[in-house]
Amino acid sequence: MATQREENGIVTLTDAGTAQVQDSALWNDDLRPTTRAEHNWSGWSFATLWIGMCICIPTYTLAAGLIGLGMSVWQSIFTIFLGNLIIMVPILLNAHAGTKFGIPYPVFARLWFGSKGAHLPAMARALVGAGWFGINAWIGGAALDTLLTAFYAAWANVPMHTGIVFMLFWVLTMVIAYRGPQAVKKLGAFSAPILAILAIALFVWAYLKADGLGPMLATPSKFATTGEFLNVFWPALTGVIAFWATLALNIPDFCRYAVSQKSQAGAQLLTMPVTMAIFSFIGVAVTSATVVIYGEAIWDPVALLAKFPPYVVLIGAIGIVLASITVNVSANLVAPARAIENLWPRRITFGVGAVVTGLIGIAMQPWFIMENFGNYIFGWLGTYGALLGPIDGIAVADYWLVRKRRLDLVELYKPNGKYSYAGGFNMKSMYALLAGIGASLLGLIVPGLSFLWENAWTVGLFVSMFAYWWLMRTDASLLTQTEYEHITDVQRQGGVQQDRNVTV
Template sequence: MKTQVEQNGIVTLTPEAAESLKDSHMLNEDLRPTTREEHHWTAYNFSSLWIGMCICIPTYTMSSGLIALGMNWWQAIVTIILGNLIVLIPVLLNSHAGAKFGIPYPVFARLWFGSKGAHIPAVARALVAAAWFGINCWYGGAAIDTLLVSMSGWEHVSGHIFIAFFAFWALNVIVAYRGPEAIRKMEFWAAPILIVLGLALLVWALVSAGGFGPMLSAPSKFSTSGQFFAIFFPSLTGVIAFWATLALNIPDFGRYAKSQKAQIVGQSIALPGTMGLFAFIGVAVTSATVVIFGQAIWDPAALMAHFPPFVILIGTFGIILAALTTNVAANVVAPARAAENLWPRKITFAGGAIITGLLSLAMQPWYLVGDIANYIFVFLGGYGALLGPIDGIAIADYWLVRQRKLSLTELYSPNGRYSYASGFNMKSIYAFAAGILISVIGLVVPGLHFLWDNAWTIGLLVSGCIYGYLMRDDASRMSDAEYAEITVQMDTSAAAEDTAGQMIKQNPENV
């Protein structure tokens, strides 16, 4: 029986198949495949999504961390752009699966880890997202605190910065509670506002300092290539890891794509372009503060304290909007979906958003950002070692093992082809463990430290290759004939589309 329809590269369930899944305990309203009507995100929607996520305080201050480690301004910016061009590859490869089959990340993970084993990559991604959620709330809370200090005796209130932090944390949870479609609408109008505010800050710096300032003319602190590369490679891994999170759960957004072209064009322009531009704004503005105020001020919240209250108000709005757009899109969707996947019939996306907020508090974000070296090498590098292997497995499974052919209905069956042994695909678990292990070896064996310095890349390649080899003859793979047996291939012409659509609606049992 035909259970799915493929049209213009987008696969959706037939009405009969969708009806048959209504009672599955592995499905709820948020985890089901998207319908044809829900594939409505354009290239602009994907661009605005990334602009909203990339324009945030961690992006602004990332370049500061690289300069503090010894790079000059252009070395820092090139490292950031290169890292984002690299991570763009898995972003597009994994987004393809979401766009074609309309499935969210936890369901996508069932393909490679099994119906129960999917909780492993889903929870791993969720923990990292919760940490980022807390970090962005901390930055946003600091901006609110600066505004209140400038306008009153707020600084005399005991624990004032934590009060501001919890207030902003609550705002994030409330917005996230409204769901992914509300996030799309917010990103749509927030993106141009954030770009204007960022460029306005750059213009102020140029005019006030009479140029870019001394930092852009400061030389690199490295005297040899060896010294530079000793910092460059772990820094590059940290930059890649910055968005290695979204490289995994990008199907959560790709599933709404109008077409593959829409998601490819929108993401390819916005991700590396926005990260490079905003990181440069961070470097240029900070360079100007050396001329204007006599010291380098990397923290935008601290920089605002030097302005009149009205400017602080506008700046606070910009920081809050930047932190909010990043948080609710990049750091809530994945853990909320992971929570739903644990108990689809009981936990909704709204409930998952609340769980994310609570988990972020347990991460104590004020400690995570306390030291820039620990932030780049330990936090970013550490979760790069965790997520790189999962990225490798996901890419190898969809592109090499399954060759972009799968059965939607069996993803929601506890006893289907993707359940493996008792719900766990041990081959993916072995590959995942191997990818992490080889990076850890680099951490503990001095002569092999380059393995840890490039943990995300090494883990991706090792786990991907091992998984591809182990799965080469797996029974869960679908042949061309099996895929054709369950899939209606629809003509792309308008007339044929109308005719086929009516046929499916009127006679679903014969499709």
Template sequence: MKTQVEEDGIVTLTEEGIREIHESPLYNEGLRPTTKQEHTWTAYNFASLWIGMAICLPTYSLAAGLISLGMNWWQAIGTIILGNLIVLIPILLNAHAGTKYGIPYPVYARLWFGEKGAHIPSLARGIVGAGWFGINCWFGGAAIDTLLVAMSAWENVPGHLMIAFIGFWILNIWIAYRGPEAIRKMEFWAAPTLIVMALALLVWAFTSAGGWGPMLSAPSKFTSAGDFFKVFFPALTGAIAFWSTLALNIPDFCRYAKSQKAQIVGQTSSLPTTMGFFSFIGVAVASATLVVYGEAIWDPAAILAKFSPFVIFLGTLGIILATLTTNVAANVVAPARAIENLWPRKLTFGMGAIITGLVALLMQPWYLLENFGNYIFLWLGTYGALLGPIDGIAIADYWLVRKQRIDLVELYRPNGMYSYSSGVNKKAVWALLIGIAVPFGCKAIGITSVWDNAWTIGLLISLLCYTWFMRNNPSVISESHYSRITSTDTQSSFAS
């Protein structure tokens, strides 16, 4: 019996397949496989998604933080670009599964952890997403507060900073509540607007400083290669961890891709280039402020506060747009889907978005941003060590263990093929624990070289362990099984 059909590399359910899972407790409208008609995202949609997410205040400040640790401008930007090229690999590998089978991240996680065990990786990703949601709301709220102070007597309002933060938090929740399609439409128009505003900021920096300014010619503070690498490797891990979250839940977006080619071209052309470009703008603008104002100002809101009210107004809109496009796309979809997956028949994506916002408040983003050490070493470094092993398991399962063959119906069948033992794949749990334990254990005994590369090392350890543990597992379907359930089109999976 054919329960799924593959056409141009996209697998969707047949009418028989839909009937089999429609009443399942693991099924709802947000978690079901996408239909052929819903695969509409082009390369431009994915490029605009990443441009909208990468042009944000945390990106702007990332290079600044690396320079404050002693790097010169090209070392800082080179570290960021290299980190993004590295994390692009798992992003594309996991995106393939989302594109081919049209499943969101929590359902994808059922494949490797089981129907109940999937809550482990989906909630882990969700908690990190909620943390980032709070951080971006705090960035945006603080920027709006600064600009309102510059334009009025806003500073006389009691608790003005917290009011701006809560107001911006509510705006983020409202947009996220409307769902992924609203996010796609917002990103479509936001991307070109943000590029124009970023270029305008760069032109101002160049013309005002009479060139790039002294900061671009400032030497590195490191006196030896050893001193440099002590900072470089944890900084590289931080740059990788910056988007390691999306490396996991990229299926949430790529399930709508028109083709594999569309998501590959769109993501490869936009992520590393936008991150490098906007980081450079941050360095160049700070260089200009050193020349013009006598101090290096890294906060874009503080820079805009020095301009005319009209420019301040435009800058406020730009900051709101930049933060919104990052927050609702990168930091709400994953936790909202994870919450929805806890009780598919009762919880909706919108309810998940609201709960995500509440969890973000509990994580106190103002503390995480209190100093750069908290930001890159406590926040980015720690969650990179936690998410790297999950990335390794996901890649191993789809590419090395199952060789891209999935039975979609079984992902929604309670006590089915992918339920494992009582709904949990203990082999995945062990692979995850080993991948996490090694870097944290090395940190505890002072082997800093392992901890400084925790995301990469954890990924490789869990990938190898999981592949070994899952050899000859009965949940792995053969080519003949795949052929029995799939009506296959012979056209290329990379059709445009």
């Protein structure tokens, strides 16, 4: 009897399949595969999702930070554009799995690491997401702090005033996060046009204040030779790639609701690179303009906001707060909350996972990460890129090269199913992960191999991808085409069952 049904490229559980696992310890209403009716996110939903996530302060500070490191405007834009094109490849490859099988990231990870081992990549993603949550909460809180100081100067004398506002912003974000990923669609649709208008307004101000586009783009490169540029370019490129390496892993959390592969892939491919390029250009152009206007490069938008009249501070603070909440809920809370929920699906809810994520974000001291662009680009982005690159490589290799897009949904929810491997752990994925991380770490240990660490995400991805493919190419958990067709009721366009010899 078929346990899953494939219709127009989307696989869902049949009633018989659901009955087999709905009482499993690995099943709950948040982690189960989506139903056909729940595949209701159009291309516009993904477009607004990415616009809302890309127009955020970390994007601005990433672009502006490259100027501070010595790049020219065009060197900065090239680095960011290239990094976004590179990370878009694993995003779309992993998005396919979420769309086709309707599973969230922690369940997707069970395929590669096992029912228990999946906690390792899920929690690795969770820790990075929690760190990003703390960063955005700190930025949003700082914007509110600036707003209060602009309208009430005595606020600056209140003990720990920045910390107080930071906690208020933290609580506000947590309340919104309780609504879960479906609320992201509404939040993105609301915030995307507002953020776009504010970004354009900031650019127009800089254009007028700096007397034209020429002075805004006139900041020269500080590198005298190509070698000097490359010494900064390679680790900076890794930082740009790592910027969305988190979403490259947990994009199934959102694409599991897509109406089709075509709609989600087309919308993501168009909106993410384009929005990042445009807003990055605004970031570097405005930062270059501050050199002309104020005599120094102001890469922190909150610090720039403080130089405006109070009514402008109010509008700007609203934009920064909205941007911080949008990216925090969509990009930084959903995946960690799901990962924490996956630790004990029958007892831990999404809401509890969100609160734990927020607490971890505070513990990771976002105020230190944002203290200067060296901490931000080389310390924060570069280091976690070395961890997530190998996991990205394993995910892509498993779905596309090893399993060839054939999964048994029921087995994903069985504690002792075929995807539990030995005692819930797939040691082959552990070896592949260590190989990828180890290859990057050689760049920190061996003189002359620093390029390995400077390109940690890319090196780790390819090393782990190849190692995983080699170790898993004949694994017993793989489904042949015949086995897949035996458990799957495949429907043609219009709902006509495909002819095959199987009892349904």
